Amino acid sequence: MSSPLGTLGIDFGTSNSAVAWLGQQGSARLMPLEGEALAMPTAVFYNAEDSTTHFGRDAIRHYLEGTEGRLMRSLKSLLGSPLLLETTQIGHQHISFQDIIATFLSTLRDRATQTLGAVPRRVVVGRPVHFVDDDPERDAQAETSLRQAVEAVGFEEVSFQLEPIAAALDYEQRLTKESTVLVVDLGGGTSDFTVVRLGPERMRHADRSPDILATTGVHIGGTDYDRQLNLAQVMPLLGYKHMGPEHREVPSGVFFDLATWHLIHWQYQPRAMAHAKTLRSNYSDPRLHQRLMQVLTERHGHLIAHEVEQAKIRCSVHRADTGIDLSLVERDLLARLGVADMQAHLHDLLARTVACARECVQRAGLTDDSLGAIYLTGGSSALSTFQLALQAEFAGVPLVEGDLFGGVALGLAYSR
Ligand SMILES: Nc1ncnc2c1ncn2[C@@H]1O[C@H](COP(=O)(O)OP(=O)(O)OP(=O)(O)O)[C@@H](O)[C@H]1O
Ligand SMILES: [Mg+2]
Secondary structure, eight states, rough: OOOOEEEEEEESSSSEEEEEEEOOSOOOEEEEOTTSOOOOOOOOEEEETOOOOEEEEHHHHHHTTTTTTTEEEEEEGGGGSGGGOOEEEEEEEEEHHHHHHHHHHHHHHHHHHHHHHSOSSSSEEEOOOEEEEEEEHHHHHHHHHHHHHHHHHTOSSSEEEEHHHHHHHHHHTTTOOOEEEEEEOOOOOOOEEEEEEETGGGOOOSGGGGGEEEEESSSSSSHHHHHHIIIIIGGGTTTTTOOTTTSSBOOHHHHHHTTTTTGGGGGSSSHHHHHHHHGGGGSHHHHHHHHHHHHHHHTOHHHHHHHHHHHHHHHHHHHHHHEEEEETTTOOOEEEEOOOHHHHHHHHHHHHHHHHHHHHHHHHHHGGGOEEEEEEGGGGGHHHHHHHHHHHHHSSSSSSESSSSSSHHHHHHOOO
């Protein structure tokens, strides 16, 4: 079958990815990616027991069930970093992280193709406002690397669209009158903002650039919240900020890396393990060092990060204190995560994020009363602590909660 006419939108997210299709007519629709699910975790698992490769929820399930192998998450965070081209050993092969991204993208392509019947020619891929903050060269490199990965997958016509603009184009579909909107896309890796004029009339224009009044973005997202909460609530149980015999804290590098999704697996390298072992003399309580070594030898880093993420979501949704189960590290070991902890530990990250939203409105030259709404999308936009901080900054502007995981992909398919 020849390529179907239309546009495929690919939202390659730090945490989750989604794909949407807009044919010659009608509305864009999300493609099922894993069974019925319309988004899937950006995760790859290499099974060392039978040399198979798994994606999405299936990847995470294998990892959590304790299958021997390697889990890759937060791959997008490597774009723009020299680590992208480093190779890593998977079974008997050495594969670069860029190739792992291409493998993941080809899975998205295959799954969309199953629904569409053939590989689409035209694809619009989302990109954050900044892949890398304050470094235009590395930022451009990040887009080039992503383009190479998408082209390697075999799409003929590849273009990019800013993720918050895509989110705005999706929101516009349901507007019945013109409105100037601050679109907020809070994801796993980045927080992006755009002030944009939207409306049924404007939708007809081929060139939307006059309607985009400002865009800003900051490299802070849900994985940074996870890291911060991990450092504050869990890592102290392994020795972070622990006072050693000479009144000196245990060197903190290993805890920072162990709490950072895309750096976790580097901690299992023999050199890093040997270093961790030498930290023993920096502890006054040897039990904490034992826990650290247990986490490293049993490779529980991703599992802890996953538990922290789930606790963050529980705490946010129920607005109630919760526990972080660490029984795999030590029998009955439990960390706490309270609403007050969330407020205290995420305060700075959220203040920087809200300041970036404010800057966007300032750059657009607008006052708050000219904003019709603040439209929220991206998984982290559901975070109650964030919504409170944003509402405090933009008092009186209505917050509209949108599609958490599919909006960007739909808007990419609507991009021209
Ligand atoms: N109910 C919730 N409350 C708070 N955070 C949530 C909730 N649900 C999901 N998240 C967080 O949302 C993030 C993922 O959001 P999303 O899928 O929009 O990101 P992404 O598109 O993969 O990332 P990016 O756009 O930055 O590349 C994760 O950090 C996850 O922990
Ligand atoms: Mg996103």
